[in-house]
Amino acid sequence: MGAEQKMTMKPFGELMPRLQALEIIDNHIKPIKGTKKIPIGESNGRVIAENVVAGFDVPPFPRASMDGYAVKAKDTTGATEKKPIALKLIGIQHTGGVFDGTVNDGECLEIATGAPMPDGADAVVMVEYTNKDGEEVSIEGQVAPLRNMAEAGADMTKGTHVLSPGKTITPGVIGALAALGYIEGEVYRKPRVAIYSSGPEIAPQGQALKPGQIYDINSYTLATVIEANGGVAVVIGIVEDTVESIKESLGSASEHDLWVVSGGSSVGTKDLFSEVMEEMGTIYFHGVKTKPGKPTLFGEVDGTPMFGMPGYPTSCLNNSYVYLMPALRKMARLAPKHWVKVKLPMGHEMVSKSDREQFITVRIEDGKAYRVYKQSGDITSMTHADGFIILPIGTNKADEGEEVEVTLLHI
Structure with missing residues (x-):
């Protein structure tokens, strides 16, 4: 064994209370700045990075909101089931087209939900309150102007500010972008999070276990938490538990936005990550006053935040929820997790x-x-x-x- 690996156990210093540790983490995590354009159909869950202003009215024309008959509202005054008012049917308006004509006094036009309102009409009588007989329609209920229809721009008016940077994209947001004709949207890029496990007891899946070994669990659980909270997990794999190997890995720290290392943050004779961190970077705290997960470490190397997670799987996963998730969501510009x-x-x-x-x-x-x-x-x-x-x-x-x-x- 090399001279720089001959370490003795040393106890943790004063343990950091959870809320104080979270405050320190928050003070050293900055939101991602880079952006990229992606198809809106692939943008659910991403964070929008541009101001969206309506370039035209949505809908771009007045339209029926019910199946029925487009009428002049004044022509229905006093109409009831017992005293219906007869109107002349002048045609049918389906969706996707425009009626080439005008609804005049005493006339009506059969119309489908979503179809453009014809010139001259200012309301729709629902089909349930009518009785059609050839080219005559009996109106059995009066309607007020604009009843059962939407005006142009009722949803979004041209020039209206619709979305701001920082809004998390949902199916409803995608719908608004689609309504405005967007094919792509500008979003913040996802943080790249490097993960590696260390320790001679860790083996990759697919390899036969040697005496004293267990399979790598933490790379998988950490990657799942990262992907579910706005990050891109970059699984480096298992790094040999030597000072040289750890230094080599951390030498590329700036290639990623965040690092998570499991194992090597305790105080055993072969836990080397914290020793390398002391030499290459800054440790903000090492040891938290929570159970499980006492050995958790947080610091940075070359300006890149670093988490050292316990090697034990439950401790690692628990503390990824408690400490890693808030940091990652802030970095990804997502709202804090709402715990039910x-x-x-x-x-x-x-x-x-x-x-x-x-x-x-x-x-x-x-x-x-x-x-x-x-x-x-x-x-x-x-x-x-x-x-x-x-x-x-x-x-x-x-x-x-x-x-x-x-x-x-x-x-």
Whole structure:
């Protein structure tokens, strides 16, 4: 072993409370600036990077909003089912065309929903309130001007500001862009997030496990969280747990917007990431006062933010929700995650002693919460979890039937 790898265990310093750690992260994460044009059909979930102004009225013509008959509203005054008013039918207006004529006094035009209103007409009588007999239509209810129709520009008027940069694109936003004739939209690019796992105990899937090895879990869970929260996951793979290998990887730090390293952030004799971080960059905190996930690290190298996540799968995934997700969403210009929380009784007594704030995963069954958290290394603590509860520092149990707040994971 090289001389620079001969390290001894050293304890963590003072652990950082969660809210203080999140504040530090927020202070060092900046929103992405680069933009690109993409087809609007591929833009759902992206963040718009341009001002959108209506270049024309939408709809560009007055149109019927109901199937029925286009009329002059004044011609229907006093019409009832018992005292209908007869109007002359002069034709039919389907969608996609324009009636070549004018509705005069005493006349009406059969019209489909969405079809352009003919000249001379200012309202539509719904077909349910009419009775057609050859070229005569009995009107059985009066309508006011503009009834059952939309004027040109009723949705968007030419020159109206429709969308601003920073708006997350939804199907409704795509619909507005489509209505304005957009083929492509300007969006902010997604942050590129490099991921690697370290440790001699980690093996890639597809390779036979050697004694003492486990398969790489964290690269997959981290990539999923990153992709679901506006980022592009760049999985580097498994990096050899040596100072030289870690330095070589971090030497390309500026090629990505954010790095997430799992393993190597604890205080063991072979956990080298934090040692390299101290040499190559800046560590803002190392060790958080939450359980699981105490070894979490945050810093930067060459101006690129770096997360060091615990190697244990549950700790890594838990802290990707708690610490990584807010940072990534800010960088991607997405709104903070809205966590849905519900109050439920505990289905059993739960005891969990710690001097740290605890995140305990639970499943929900028959309206009650049941602990599924096992140990930090057991991924099924997350596999079967519907949510988690937070036990504040100094709280080490919840009684059966006691109401707890469950933060739902999958909504």
